[in-house]
Amino acid sequence: MGKDLVQKAEEYAKTYPDCQEVAKQSWLAGYDAGKRSKSRKKELDLSFVPTDFLPIIKRWVEYKQERKQAYTQSGIEACYHKLLELSNTNPNIAMAVVEQSIANNWAGLFELKNGTGIQLSQTTNQSPGSRRESVNQFAELSRGLLQGLASKKD
DSSP states (O other), rough: HHHHHHHHHHHTTTGGGGGGGHHHHHHHHHHHHHHHHHHHOOOOOOOTTTTTTHHHHHHHHHHHHHTTTOOOHHHHHHHHHHHHHHHHOOHHHHHHHHHHHHHHOSSSOOOBBBSOOOBBBSOOOOHHHHHHHHHHHHHHHHHHHHHHHHHHHO
């Protein structure tokens, strides 16, 4: 134990003249207990995550740790289910969701964007008419972008 810690404990103990030694020992014990509790990180149980999603979840957890943010067990389970929903259970889309959030320094996971700020829907329960409308809107947007690029060349 360093001299500076002992000195701090002695300074603290001076405020209790009747029991300085006990106060000093209490201060040191409290410091030691606090230090041990901070150094003990709780390991998350990721056994519920299938092997194809495990590297994706680990990547996200590492990113959150770098941001000094930690998950509880129930939090990581909810995060995993959110990722399944956003990716329609596709590991490739899930990795893209995670990478999008990391690249944008986001604190959470969000639906993929196509680069123009328009969200890409990954749901499979759309009606055929709704899907057709989405495809037509995307095609129209693409035509407009291509026409804009072509006019810049001229």
